[in-house]
Amino acid sequence: MGFFAPEAGASLVQALAPSLIAEIGGPARVQGLTWFRSTYQRGGGATGYATYIDDHGQPHPVVIKAPVNSVEYRWTVRSAEAQVADPSPVTPRVLAHGTSMGDYDFAWLVLERLPGAPVGAAMTAQDVRDMLTAAARFERLARDIEPIRPDTEAKQIDFASIIAKSREVVKRRTIVDGPEAQHWNNELKAIMHRLDFLLARWTNRPCNAWCHGDLHPGNAMRRADGTLVLIDLALVHTGHWVEDALYLERTSWGRPDGLCHVNPVKELALHRRELGMADTEDYGMLACVRRVLTAACAPALMEREGSKPYLHAALEIIRRNLPMASH
Numbered sequence: 001m002g003f004f005a006p007e008a009g010a011s012l013v014q015a016l017a018p019s020l021i022a023e024i025g026g027p028a029r030v031q032g033l034t035w036f037r038s039t040y041q042r043g044g045g046a047t048g049y050a051t052y053i054d055d056h057g058q059p060h061p062v063v064i065k066a067p068v069n070s071v072e073y074r075w076t077v078r079s080a081e082a083q084v085a086d087p088s089p090v091t092p093r094v095l096a097h098g099t100s101m102g103d104y105d106f107a108w109l110v111l112e113r114l115p116g117a118p119v120g121a122a123m124t125a126q127d128v129r130d131m132l133t134a135a136a137r138f139e140r141l142a143r144d145i146e147p148i149r150p151d152t153e154a155k156q157i158d159f160a161s162i163i164a165k166s167r168e169v170v171k172r173r174t175i176v177d178g179p180e181a182q183h184w185n186n187e188l189k190a191i192m193h194r195l196d197f198l199l200a201r202w203t204n205r206p207c208n209a210w211c212h213g214d215l216h217p218g219n220a221m222r223r224a225d226g227t228l229v230l231i232d233l234a235l236v237h238t239g240h241w242v243e244d245a246l247y248l249e250r251t252s253w254g255r256p257d258g259l260c261h262v263n264p265v266k267e268l269a270l271h272r273r274e275l276g277m278a279d280t281e282d283y284g285m286l287a288c289v290r291r292v293l294t295a296a297c298a299p300a301l302m303e304r305e306g307s308k309p310y311l312h313a314a315l316e317i318i319r320r321n322l323p324m325a326s327h
Helices: 010-015 017-024 070-082 125-145 159-172 178-203 242-250 264-274 283-296 308-325
Strands: 030-036 046-053 059-066 094-101 104-112 209-211 220-222 228-230 237-239
Touching: 010 017, 017 030, 017 059, 017 094, 017 104, 030 059, 059 094, 070 094, 070 104, 070 125, 125 209, 125 220, 125 228, 125 242, 125 264, 159 178, 159 283, 178 283, 178 308, 209 242, 242 264, 242 283, 264 283, 283 308
Parallel strands: none
Antiparallel strands: 030 046, 046 059, 059 104, 094 104, 209 237, 220 228
């Protein structure tokens, strides 16, 4: 049997809490378990606060997550094991873990509880820089844990289908109308003329990194010593390193000062060089291509994510980047 799917729902996890506590070590090991749902939580799993008593009888504030998917379980556990001697690991310390709960194949994690809340929307320029430093550290760590083979393929997204849906949405004028609808129609038409070229450039990008895959302020927290930790490794995947930088960049579309004027691509490139991970390819061009493809998907994904300012910003992203991406 495989891992029990996180989409099974938090209610089931909570109903099976006694089995989970027994799996971890019983009431003498886990005390005061209280479930909660964070602002940024999107999956169907459950997260709880508790106190974990170690083998020496010492209490530790912890976060318990269950169920977690196989990617999150594997990378969280392996990252913690690889950083056991690091005084400030870039991912959470793991106090206990397992892949079963009662009669279920059900992966769970007991993680150190970090003080305070995620970095969140009220970011400073230092927060942004520290997130990108952490992204570079995680990439370096992941490479050491599992080197990327020459035949490894990057994760791909079906941009062509999503962009086709964007064109349909724009034509219906349900989310944009008037002059802006015509502007969107013009830009998407221009993209369609170059789509094969753009997709070829992106699809054939070097697969040179383990990407965090969900780099946003809700997945960044600080330890008491101030070091920044990346949480939620459920979307780690192989790809090009600009993907993490552009994921963070996209969170500020429609909010001009959202990243405090820090350029995520340039900043991540700097920290990668500092860790000996310099690249020779034209990552600036790849960043332009990915911006165009991502922005062109905005109308199709408007119901699930985004806002009117985000949609308007996506249109401007296309206008600024398409000439460079097509060159």
